Amino acid sequence: MLAFAAGFIVRPFGSLVFGRLGDMSGRKHTFLITIVLMGLPTFIVGLLPSYATIGMAAPIALIALRLLQGLAVGGEYGGAVTYVAEYSTPSNRGFNTSWIQTTGTGGLLLSLFVILGVRTLTGEEQFASWGWRIPFLFSIALLGVSMWIRLKLKESPEFEKMKVQGTRSKSPLRDTFGNRRNAMTVLLSLLGCTAGLGVVAYTSQFYVQFFLLQTLKVDGRIANEVLAIALVLGLPFYVFFGWLSDRIGRKPVILTGCLLAAVTYFPIYKSIAHYANPQLEHAHTMAPVTVYAPPGECSLQFNPVGTASFTRSCDSAKAALARNAVPYSTVAQPPGTVASIHIGEQVISAVDGKGLSRSQFAAQTAAFDAQVAHALASSGYPATAVPADVNRPMLVLLITILIVYLTMVYSPAAAWLVELFPPQIRYTATSLPYNIGNGWFGGFLPATAFAMVAATGDIYYGLWYPVVVASCTFVIGLVFLPETRFAAAAKISSARASTN
Template structure:
């Protein structure tokens, strides 16, 4: 008996490591682009107005997010029809090739208008890949996790986003430290994209060794796969209702908090708050490091107290504290050289990370637990990527645009605050508790 348990634990660890590494590569590739948004402006979208260049760069990042639902529809449906594993092989290859190609692109001064066109095209390929990976990986890992401590065991997948941010941020910070400003602007920004070639090789090799989930193998043996999972999802009222709740509450709320705390804060500190780049990057790295144990803790808490109370609490806290947190960041940045100021800045970022952890910690398990096995991959990936792409991915662009329209560096933050408040109310009333659900059904 003990030998069987140990074997199962070793198998799950191997599956989890391989799945997580591939997802890390997806996030690393995807978020390196966001980290370099300020750099891409003058290189690919030259303009006399720096804000316009930044907006164009953020819009290109947003294009990849907008296309994610299409990738989710295609690859999520394939995951239900032909298996979870084959889809993973395609998505990681697509993401890796597109990312390496970004590092090889000539700039606007070299080929003119073709530079931004090619950049946007590669961003679209990244978005398609991310649509199949992010969400599908949650289903894959959860179906391998068993019923005991499922929230805790699957929460490790959520570390891949912060790790992707951390890896890209540290790389860029080191490059900017080692290289002159001219060297970094000329070729240094390409290095993170070149490195992804080696990561692609390791990720692809790890995924070849992956095993199909036992739940899908059982469906395959009994010929229970859906021939048209998307149509089946939209015809079933209960599934459609849960897809909406996943989209509007869990995934939109998590995406808003993720992009506010892990993406937009760095942009905000460097631009609106005028904090030195080195300090903004350092604070972001420290905050990301604290997010990791907090995410695992939140996954454990969802096993103990339930998925719903942990997620709903996060949404309410986000709605209440987003605006005050950024107001405090801006005010403190004006006197960052004063004693203890950086400690207070970091404390605010850690507080935001704790709120984010409470929604993403249980999220992996919750994505799979909401839906029946027959159409789980498509039902989970489409609303999740629709939320991440259209709500979270466009958030930096929308906030920047609203700030510009309302002539204030903080006015655009009312959008995520109000959205989180409405999501919290809807989730508290309608979101079902899924802890302990039998995933074979």
């Protein structure tokens, strides 16, 4: 978990480092550096010795590589979209940059196929032992192709123009954040665009996978199959909504996607649960689960880096039910009472870690988890979703709708961000709000949603996080951010007229 979170934490810092470099020395030069900094650590992960071989040096090295990747990603996006946008006109900028936006979903889709193929070729046991290294090692070939292509590219025309005219920014960070107007635009583009983009992207594409696998206990192969089909069906909508933003504007497409997501996430996710694991719904109706615990002793189990420890009895009870993806209600008890779980007529006392060593607490927690699992099974709660009961066509349809929301908010975002800022600070100013919105608001969504679910017992309660953020983005973007598509076109027309 810490290795996963590390990459997201440093993304905004990468945007500042490489954004400054890109605005001063050029777009092409900078994203040559970022692709190497991304590709080499990916390859090296496939070579890392295991913990059994080098001990703590293994996870430390992995985290260091993830930090390098996070820094690289922080600078990669701004460079790519700025480069393509500066080769485009306002009338085709949304369409052209939308192809960049397809790479997130395309990459996820490709990774699903590669992992599935390697698992099939090696078998599950060999994949777990050494086969997982193959996709990482193969990435060196992709790095070579990317380097070759980028070396063939020329610098963007707008940057070359600034270079000839001597109008490049000498201090992009100061010109971005020391200028009140530019700094306010950065803040508003975060709150009125990229924060909503981040939560919609992760809720529609990544959290739904977590929800299927961890919450609804759907077989991994089935979950990956329905997700892959939905991704393929949704992929063309990236280009469509990019094209549409060139016709009606960036703002209406993005904000409509945020609004639709905020309004429909709850019914869509409840429908996914109904069609993926109907036995879970039935068991919850027939044998409701209740946690009896003192409210003041229950923690919000937000643990994005995996280092926190929750040992009070209330935390043990709620964590056990969250791990089993069981909905529950809570009944308040007096302070000092040991928490207990009531499953129908069965009552199970939770583990209180006070006064226990780490090994003792771990042993008692394992026994407690087993007792809870047995009680749930005897009350009709399924350990996994029954494959024959999974309605795959309906899951594909519902997840495709989620992917369409993602394409609506994501496709025109690059063009909107680029057009909000002058070319002298464009790389810096575009990168930072994107990486905070996508890396922090979106990247920490799974951990945040899990903590909210564990705290309330409602498997849908974590959806309030993306719903609230997407709603705020809709309001802020609608009120405070301008439409840029037609303003950019008018500016070009004016410049041509004055030249003539």
